[in-house]
Amino acid sequence: MTEIIQKVKNLSIGFKSKKGEEILILRNISTNIKKGETVGIVGESGSGKSTLALAMMGYVKHGLYTIGGECEFNSSNLLKMKNRDLEKIRGRKIAMIPQNAGQALTPNLKIGYQIDEALQLHSDLEEKEREQKISELLNKVRLPSPETIALRYPHELSGGQQQRVAVAMALAGTPDLLLLDEPTTGLDVTTQAHVLELLNFIAKDTGTSMVYVSHDLGAIAQVSDRIIVMYSGEIVLEGPSRDILKKPIHPYTYGLLKSIPKLSLAGLPQSMPGSQPQPGTMHRGCSFFDRCNFSEEKCKNNSPQLEYLEKLNTSVRCFNHKSLMNDSQVNQTVNKIKTSLQDKEILNLSEVSISYAKQKLLDQVLNRISDDNPTVKDININIKKGETIALVGESGSGKSTILKSIAGLLRTKGGIIKFDQKRNLSSDLKERDPNDLRIIQLIFQNPDESLNPNHTVEEIIAQPLKLYFGLKGEELKKNIIDLLQKVRLGEFYMSRYPRQLSGGEKQRVAVARAFAAKPDIILCDEVTSALDVSVQAAVLNLLQQLKEDFGTTYIFVSHDLAVVRAISDRVAVLYQGRLCEVGPSKDVYQFPSHPYTEVLLGAVLEPDPDIKPKLVAEDIVEEKPPQKGCSFQGRCSRILGDICKNEVPPWQITSSGNSIRCHIPLKELQKVQIN
Amino acid sequence: MKLDNIYQEEKKSNFAKVSEIIITMASRPSGFIGLSILIFHVILAFISPYIAPYDFKAINPTLMLQAPSAEYWFGTDDLGRDVFTRTILGGRTALTITFFGSLIALLWGGLLGIFCGLVGGKTDDIVMRIVDAFLSIPWILAMLLIVSLLGTSTEVLIPALGFFYGKGIVRVARAATHDVIAKDFIVSARARGHSNFSIIWNEIIPNVRDAILVEGAMRWSWMLLGFSSLSFLGFGVSPPTPDWGLMISNARGLMSFAYWSVIAPIVGLSSLIIGINLTADAFAKALGIDRSTKAPV
Ligand SMILES: Nc1ncnc2c1ncn2[C@@H]1O[C@H](COP(=O)(O)OP(=O)(O)O)[C@@H](O)[C@H]1O
Ligand code: SF4
Ligand code: SF4
Ligand SMILES: [Mg+2]
Numbered sequence: 001m002t003e004i005i006q007k008v009k010n011l012s013i014g015f016k017s018k019k020g021e022e023i024l025i026l027r028n029i030s031t032n033i034k035k036g037e038t039v040g041i042v043g044e045s046g047s048g049k050s051t052l053a054l055a056m057m058g059y060v061k062h063g064l065y066t067i068g069g070e071c072e073f074n075s076s077n078l079l080k081m082k083n084r085d086l087e088k089i090r091g092r093k094i095a096m097i098p099q100n101a102g103q104a105l106t107p108n109l110k111i112g113y114q115i116d117e118a119l120q121l122h123s124d125l126e127e128k129e130r131e132q133k134i135s136e137l138l139n140k141v142r143l144p145s146p147e148t149i150a151l152r153y154p155h156e157l158s159g160g161q162q163q164r165v166a167v168a169m170a171l172a173g174t175p176d177l178l179l180l181d182e183p184t185t186g187l188d189v190t191t192q193a194h195v196l197e198l199l200n201f202i203a204k205d206t207g208t209s210m211v212y213v214s215h216d217l218g219a220i221a222q223v224s225d226r227i228i229v230m231y232s233g234e235i236v237l238e239g240p241s242r243d244i245l246k247k248p249i250h251p252y253t254y255g256l257l258k259s260i261p262k263l264s265l266a267g268l269p270q271s272m273p274g275s276q277p278q279p280g281t282m283h284r285g286c287s288f289f290d291r292c293n294f295s296e297e298k299c300k301n302n303s304p305q306l307e308y309l310e311k312l313n314t315s316v317r318c319f320n321h322k323s324l325m326n327d328s329q330v331n332q333t334v335n336k337i338k339t340s341l342q343d344k345e346i347l348n349l350s351e352v353s354i355s356y357a358k359q360k361l362l363d364q365v366l367n368r369i370s371d372d373n374p375t376v377k378d379i380n381i382n383i384k385k386g387e388t389i390a391l392v393g394e395s396g397s398g399k400s401t402i403l404k405s406i407a408g409l410l411r412t413k414g415g416i417i418k419f420d421q422k423r424n425l426s427s428d429l430k431e432r433d434p435n436d437l438r439i440i441q442l443i444f445q446n447p448d449e450s451l452n453p454n455h456t457v458e459e460i461i462a463q464p465l466k467l468y469f470g471l472k473g474e475e476l477k478k479n480i481i482d483l484l485q486k487v488r489l490g491e492f493y494m495s496r497y498p499r500q501l502s503g504g505e506k507q508r509v510a511v512a513r514a515f516a517a518k519p520d521i522i523l524c525d526e527v528t529s530a531l532d533v534s535v536q537a538a539v540l541n542l543l544q545q546l547k548e549d550f551g552t553t554y555i556f557v558s559h560d561l562a563v564v565r566a567i568s569d570r571v572a573v574l575y576q577g578r579l580c581e582v583g584p585s586k587d588v589y590q591f592p593s594h595p596y597t598e599v600l601l602g603a604v605l606e607p608d609p610d611i612k613p614k615l616v617a618e619d620i621v622e623e624k625p626p627q628k629g630c631s632f633q634g635r636c637s638r639i640l641g642d643i644c645k646n647e648v649p650p651w652q653i654t655s656s657g658n659s660i661r662c663h664i665p666l667k668e669l670q671k672v673q674i675n
Numbered sequence: 676m677k678l679d680n681i682y683q684e685e686k687k688s689n690f691a692k693v694s695e696i697i698i699t700m701a702s703r704p705s706g707f708i709g710l711s712i713l714i715f716h717v718i719l720a721f722i723s724p725y726i727a728p729y730d731f732k733a734i735n736p737t738l739m740l741q742a743p744s745a746e747y748w749f750g751t752d753d754l755g756r757d758v759f760t761r762t763i764l765g766g767r768t769a770l771t772i773t774f775f776g777s778l779i780a781l782l783w784g785g786l787l788g789i790f791c792g793l794v795g796g797k798t799d800d801i802v803m804r805i806v807d808a809f810l811s812i813p814w815i816l817a818m819l820l821i822v823s824l825l826g827t828s829t830e831v832l833i834p835a836l837g838f839f840y841g842k843g844i845v846r847v848a849r850a851a852t853h854d855v856i857a858k859d860f861i862v863s864a865r866a867r868g869h870s871n872f873s874i875i876w877n878e879i880i881p882n883v884r885d886a887i888l889v890e891g892a893m894r895w896s897w898m899l900l901g902f903s904s905l906s907f908l909g910f911g912v913s914p915p916t917p918d919w920g921l922m923i924s925n926a927r928g929l930m931s932f933a934y935w936s937v938i939a940p941i942v943g944l945s946s947l948i949i950g951i952n953l954t955a956d957a958f959a960k961a962l963g964i965d966r967s968t969k970a971p972v
Binding site: 407408409429432434437438440441442444445446449450451452453454455463464467468513517 | 864
């Protein structure tokens, strides 16, 4: 048997509630981390995964305390160790990489200096050796030209580069165990794929054990040898990565895998009802009971124990795992989406361009916007009534910017936004009449930010009803209850404040508020990105249902191509504020593709160990769109030469009606370059 | 759904909310002490005219500078007036004027701050500059100028103090508004086409109210100190009205041989300031606000 690096034994961590009750965040966790292996810990927010990872370096967050159990490292219990002794271990033997590396780096110190500090602290190298080690480390994390990077400040690096620096610093002490807490969450798809690939390489190269914490099974699938699935502070399933992903024998994992949208499947994934119980609300019986499709009478009052199955080398906490063992092929069934597409166009964007540049005084006086290289340019899209059109692209590609102008929140530099083929909509709120404001509603990414924390659900949904329809009294109340029902929330939610709702419930309230205005078009800006996967599918299904009922048109912005694949009829791919490809979803997701679409598709992480991301272009970040030529020239691996640099590529239309803007002829594009 | 059980928290009435806050404040020792002192002073201010043992303005040369005794608990002053009577009456004016002064400060400071935070840009810059310019004049000099021109009546003092102590509130309200307007719920209200007034009233005020109230409470204790300094300099309340600042000023020359005439008003004034301070602090903590303004004492 291989050597065990860290042994977690019967660990329970919790806090005291205001009433003095002991509330458990982690309940009796036991697991071993072996030398050289990468263990993925997956679970939704609040399942206790970060608390577990922190405990593995002897850290218990302020306000929490250890109730029982230990974390044994080098045969001593980290949770009982003195701070002075812990300092010798942290950084040297156990290193941690946080989610937001940008915030963890000191802003006013050069990268090289910060790595050198880590080296001085965690190694015994001489000055000359350290110098060499710095470039060695930067090379190892594949940062271009280490000499120049070492002299830069953190803010001069992109998010992906900052994350690489964090990895380099963690490696400074040649640790035996590397803890990573959501290290790629918040990075772009392409960057995320690159960082994961780097971590895989580091694991092989250095033989370091890794504990990789994430809510994203797609990322976990790419790196882990073994997976621990957590739910409500307990381990519910633990075993070899491949088995867990291909043949999950716990109902939660099974449902979770089914609710993840996949590139290979058009249509909406099945959703899982309900949400995870909050700490402190656990009752007797299985904690997954409320949401379980396989539950039986006995699950209600008896808690299943974690059972080790010798044959599968897997531990599972479920009375019923045997019934899953036989039929647990996650051969996903999806709800096919119906489209009620009409031929009538409801919104036409022509030649829209938008600039954030600070305007010169003269231009301000003349009330005009001048910028020869605006953030968003040449946007021509015709949107049909009842259609769901998705805008995809990395962060900063101008997706939200375009939505803002459609909503009238941001003045365009030029171009026309035409509604219903009749009226031109001004991009300035003040020039729109109230009805034009009503017909377009927005739903935002983060319901914590989009719902006023001081308003009850009733007040939130009442706002548009009062504003647009002047409803009052009983009628108002009836309408609110009606809307709540439409988003599958009960009447008793009316008196709740947003903080008393779960993430999915909050987003439902936001959806209800948008529909209260009886809009023709709803702009959805990353509406599922802040939600847990198990909740995401439910919200997507709800949006689809409402759309079918009301014939609403959606403009759906997302960076997640699998989600877009699931819900949209048509996709527009954006790079640096310029369109690259527009077409029906099924065609955009097939070849021929624009080289940028190809990059995006290749980088999608699927929760399947057999589907590896394909890394085509570098994950560099461009500050500004190029002055002339193709917008993607800076990163295109198929670039043809001067023509791409000087001439804006033409739109080419495929037989299926897909428009691609590239100098490479369609026939050439058809030849898939990577495989 | 099990969440329902624990979150079965009905929408609370305003009265319930306020009493909950007061209970939270009083559950901390410092908050309890502060609240007790403040309530003691407020009650005293209300009932002192009825319980005062002597006439506060009765001058009696034969009783000049008597030491504390069973008859004159805190002794008498240089005009033979009872110090106990004058002390329990001495907080009334100060408390009233500064209370209303603080309300005015809250009102104009809060509204202007919210307005600047909301409109931003050039208007914000200009308004803030004007506010700063006005208030870079040392307040005591400006106050002296105002009272010497307009007199020391309550109608002058309350707005003048309210004006000068509103500056800090403008800043706090503006900063709190800045934090709030970046949130999507404001963008959402804008996109729906709500008026600026509706956005301020429904979306912003409920979210900045707490921060502004806490700042106002803090300013109250500052203002009390400022007002007493004015009286001390002879520009606040005019004699023979009993007032702590005035009493301290009159008796300070006698400190070496008639300490009693000065100690009582000093204790009165400082305990009230400390009381308000502790209360404001506890108020901030009960609302979960991180207060950065420093106490005057
Ligand atoms: N308020 C702003 N001022 C200046 N530049 C901005 C502002 N908001 C966004 N940008 C820039 O505009 C570009 C597009 O941003 P955005 O529309 O938010 O992209 P996306 O929604 O696709 O992530 C980015 O380069 C971003 O830095
Ligand atoms: S024990 Fe019962 S309720 Fe729990 S996961 Fe298994 S089948 Fe579902
Ligand atoms: S036009 Fe040239 S640079 Fe642009 S995507 Fe096509 S090949 Fe690449
Ligand atoms: Mg965005």
